[in-house]
Amino acid sequence: MSKSNLQTAQNKLLDWYEIHGRKELPWRNTSDIYHVYVSEIMLQQTQVKRVMEEYYFQFLEKFPSFFALAQAPLEEVFGMWSGLGYYRRAKNLHESAKLCPYGLPQDFQSLQKLPGIGRYTASAICSFGYHQKVSVVDTNIARVLARFFGYEEASEKLLWQCADLFLNTDHPRLHNLALMDLGSLVCTPKNPSCTVSQSGEVPLGREACPLADACKGFDEPAKYYKTKSMQYEDKQLHYGVYVQNGKIAMKVSTEGMYKDMLELPSIEPQEDEEKYLGFFKHSVTKYRLEIHLYMLRERDEAFEWLCLKSLEHAPVSSMTKKALEIVLKNMHRF
Ligand code: SF4
Structure with a gap:
């Protein structure tokens, strides 16, 4: 894909985010790295609405800082996490707070040494919390990238390379947030908006997605993202x-x-x-x-x-x- 096509897509993506992005989410409107970190851990495997309505504010009120969280007994942390599931997240959060009671390190490598912080979470903290020029790949972004660059069986490594190539280095944080929202709201696993008919009559087509003009998966998005059915x-x-x-x-x-x-x-x-x-x-x-x-x-x-x-x-x-x-x-x- 040519550099000018990528730049045009980057600009359209930011314009789209300005109008449609979920800019009101509380963890997107804070410079407190603790708030960003808590939100990232909660949002792993839990939907935005549930985190926002039932857990995020309550948790921050009970444990307002890394130091407060580090001081709390694990049972109390579990108590505030109760019902959110995947309790190892709460344990890792607590252990990281004990290791870093005055704040998280600012570099990608050191972050990944903390419990429960892998490549995605470290990049999200660096991008959304510290505003660094790093790409981010979560499941939503991975799907958009696979379709946009037209990779049927993209490895994780390849997707991170695509994310690096596409990163808007002038506005890296907004670019990552926009891609995340596009994956969540438009380029959805089933029936992405570019394929859906409006009122069952006119296909929304290219109008629905800011990346459509350059997207290699536009004609056949399902080919580039296969939904896996869960084996129960x-x-x-x-x-x-x-x-x-x-x-x-x-x-x-x-x-x-x-x-x-x-x-x-x-x-x-x-x-x-x-x-x-x-x-x-x-x-x-x-x-x-x-x-x-x-x-x-x-x-x-x-x-x-x-x-x-x-x-x-x-x-x-x-x-x-x-x-x-x-x-x-x-x-x-x-
Ligand atoms: S054009 Fe369709 S497949 Fe391509 S990124 Fe947009 S929504 Fe996804």
């Missing part, structure tokens, strides 16, 4: 419930995605119908889970006791919260 795994899990004096027995998880969080004691399936409390379904990552709950009579030294009245900010997953709702409905049986 069905599993049954069984948990015991022991309630005493308004407190419930929990255990600290020692492995897996809920490591270091509180969960109900895991047990073998029970035959005794009198002990059965109920079941519910829950999906997490590739797992479709069926969770069965039983009353438990045996105490264990490893139990942690959680007050049933203080569940809201307890360090428990949304799956455990669902289980606790069933427990609350069955309190008369304990």
Whole structure:
């Protein structure tokens, strides 16, 4: 692609962002690197709306700085993360704050040495937080680049090279934000706007996308981005419930995605119908889970006791919260 075509596309992209970009997002209107960092970690695997409405401001209010986060116990951090999922993110955030209580390093290499910060997050912090001339590639940008440059099976390395080639070095931050929004709002995985009909009559076509004139994938966007269907795994899990004096027995998880969080004691399936409390379904990552709950009579030294009245900010997953709702409905049986 010629240099002048790339420059024209860069300019059109910025014009588009000026009108359609999500410039109002709070983490785009701050110079506080801590705010940018928290938003980037929360936005991994969670939608913008959910992060903004339920977690971002609440988390910053509770832990207003790296120092405050570093001082907090991990259980409190998990408590504020409760329901957001992928709890390793919260643990990594907390560990990074403990390593850098007065702020993050400013260079790409040092950032990647911190827990949970890979190439994408380091580049996002450098670009969105420190306004450096670096390219950014997340899943949305990768899709736009693959289509724009016309690569059917682009490797990660090739996509970063494309991002470097396309980077607008005069306005790198805005360019990256614009590409991200274009991928999210226009060049979507299925039916990108350039292929969609307006009112089912006139195709929006080139009008929909600022990159359309130079886009190699314009005629056949699906060819350059193949949606992968998730391979689900069905599993049954069984948990015991022991309630005493308004407190419930929990255990600290020692492995897996809920490591270091509180969960109900895991047990073998029970035959005794009198002990059965109920079941519910829950999906997490590739797992479709069926969770069965039983009353438990045996105490264990490893139990942690959680007050049933203080569940809201307890360090428990949304799956455990669902289980606790069933427990609350069955309190008369304990
Ligand atoms: S023209 Fe279509 S395929 Fe190309 S970048 Fe724009 S929306 Fe994506």
